Amino acid sequence: MPVPARRFRGTLALALAAALTAVLTAxxxxxxxxxxxxxxxxxxxxxxxxxxxxxxxxAQFRELALVYASLTRTDEQGRAVPDLAQGWEYNAAGDQVTFHVRPGLKFSDGEPVDGAAVKAAIDRAKNQKNSALFGDLTSIEAVTANGLDVVVRLTQVDHQIPQLLGERVLQIASPKAAADPAKLDQNPVGAGPFVVTQLIPGTKVVLKKNPDYWDAKNIHIDSVELTSAPDASTVVSGLRTGVYNFADIAPSQADAAKKAGLDVFVLPGFNASNISLNINKAPFTNDKVVDAVRYAVNRQEFVDKLTFGYGSATDQPFPEGYVAYDPQSKNRYPYDPEKSRQLLAEAGYRPGDIKLDLVIDKADPAAEIVQSQLAAVGITVDIKVNKNWATPFFAKDLTFSLYGTTGRDSALQTLTAHFGPNGPLNLSTPYEPAGFEDAVAKVRQTPLDSPDYPSVLQAATRVGLQSKALVFTYSSPNLFAKSTAISALPRNPAHLDWTGVTIGGR
Structure with missing residues (x-):
């Protein structure tokens, strides 16, 4: 899929000139x-x-995108477009893709941005002991660099790679700085439009515009002060008084923000919450119990009580209208508590027989809704809060839990994360729905610009949704409030793109 080497609007990234930190802070x-x-x-x-x-x-990738640029980024249609790479092409077989890095770029520590830097970033993401990204890069067999070119050899035909290697999965750090990952972890060094001048871990980071960023002419913000938000109830007052001029807000705060004269906008995205079931553990080893839970869920109640009208009910990990959304699967398991009770009876369970621990990481009103809806069909749910929830969840030791995802730029990656045999969001590993691997392979083999791509992708979604391990409930919006002095942001799905944005007309 050749991509012409032309300039596109870029995403903000950050860089750190470590040696100048003390001077710049002053x-x-x-x-x-x-x-x-x-x-x-x-x-x-x-x-x-x-x-x-x-x-x-x-979710933190939006903040790190203030720090790091990537090979590709996402446009308003959700497509991969050039960022540090000015173009790419696949070989005829579709199992190798070559990216061409823009000439003359450098990280803020002076190191060159070239094929070797990209190779180092991919290798580190695959191999670093504490990497959270290695599972996203299983299609990559090896990477070679030649000047500004980087050749990515794949384990299989996979046309998803340009979508994958964007700012979620491959934000590229200086190889020199990354040689000490622990230091990099609190002193980011990237090749983007901003340079860190001060960083207080967990509290605040101050940045200034980087004149060496490849698209600096379209960055109109001179400095950034990123602060850890206080309690949600105080954010709007901070915006109103000018302490902040931009913030993510909870749906419950949207009305107050509007009344304060702030711009409130919904950034399109792929957020989807679900009820996670482990079909390797009783009572979910019984298909009728799984279906009973499916029919017991009233998705609209989640929307009405949790999103203040900004969210939407969903039975898929994609928003309606998105290329991966499968219209044929819509409302496959409608709310039907009577049918739920019937299925439980057919499975041999009387009301009150099933008692479940719903294990979550923190207090969540969604858990109370689940508890109430299942109680209505005769299933008793005890909510257990475990701050170390992630360990048993990702070890697949839990029976029953909740999860919410922000999705991925590659729709196929979203599918495999939820439904694949080793998917991190599949609580029932190694289970997968019948035919899923074949459907996934067909998506990988289909170029993104093929007229067949939407139907092939939707077919994979349809197969994935046969999974008994997940019951999707609702989508909560990416909701933000800003001062009217800040111009409109591009509506890139799930991404905050500051390119072209002005403040106060500057």
Whole structure:
């Protein structure tokens, strides 16, 4: 799939000139307060880790995108477009893709951005002991570099790679800085439009514009102050008084933000919450019990009580209208508590016979809704909060839990994460629905620009949704509030793209 070497709007990234930190901090305050355009962002997802390999592809990737540029990024249609790579092409067999890095680029520590740097980033994501990304790169067999070119050899035909190697999975750090991953984790060094001047772990980071960023002419923000958001109830007052001019907000705060004269906008995305079942453990070893749970779920109740009208009911991990959404699977298991009770009776269970622990990481009103809806069909649920929930969840030791995903730029990656035999979000590993591997292989073999791609992808979604391990419930929005002085942001699905954005007309 040849991609012409032309300029596209880029995503913000950050860089750190480590040797200049002390000097820049001394005059960095002036950079943020000398009348320039300053983004003052209060984030509920302030990064715990600034090494993208450790941080992974979760919600914090938007903040790390202030730090690191990637080979590709996502446009408003959700397609992969050039970022550090100005183009790419596949070989005839479809099992090798060559990316061409833009000439003359450098990381903020002066190291060159070239094929060798890209190779180092991929190898580190695959092999670093504490990498959260290795499971996303299983199709990559080997990487070779030749000047500005990097050749990615694959274990199979896979046309998803340009979608995959964007800012969620391959934010590229300076190889020199990454030689000490522990240091990089709190001192990010990238090749993007901003350079860190001050970083207080877990609290605040201050950045200034990087004039060497490849698309610096379209970056109109002079400095960024990223702050860990306080309690959600105080964010709107901070926006109203000018302490911040941009923040993610909870749906419950949207009305107050509008009344305060702020712009409230929904960033399109792939958020989807689900009830996770382990069919390797009783009572979910019985298919009738699984189906009973499916029919007991009233998705609209989640929307009405948790999203204040901003969310939507969903029975798939994709929003309706997205290329991977399968219309044929819509409402396959409608809310029908009477049918749920009937299935439980057919499975030999009387009301109250089934008692389940719903294990979650923190108090969550969604858990109470699940508890209430299952109680209505005769299943008793005891909510257990375990701060170390992630360990048994990803070890697949739990029987019953909740999960929410922000999706992936590669729709196929979203499918395999949920439904694949080794999918991290598949609580029933190694179970997978019949025919899923074949459907996935067909998607990989189909070029993204093929007219057959949508139907092939939707067919894979249809097969995946036969899984007994997940019951999708609702989609909560990516909701943000900003000062009216900040111009509109591009509506790139799930991505905050600051290219072309102005503050106060500057």
């Amino acid at each position: 005059c960095g305050g002036a950079a943020g307060s000398a009348g320039g355009a300053t983004l003052k962002w209060a984030s509920s997802y302030f990064p715990t880790h600034w090494d993208p390999v450790v941080s992974g592809s979760g």
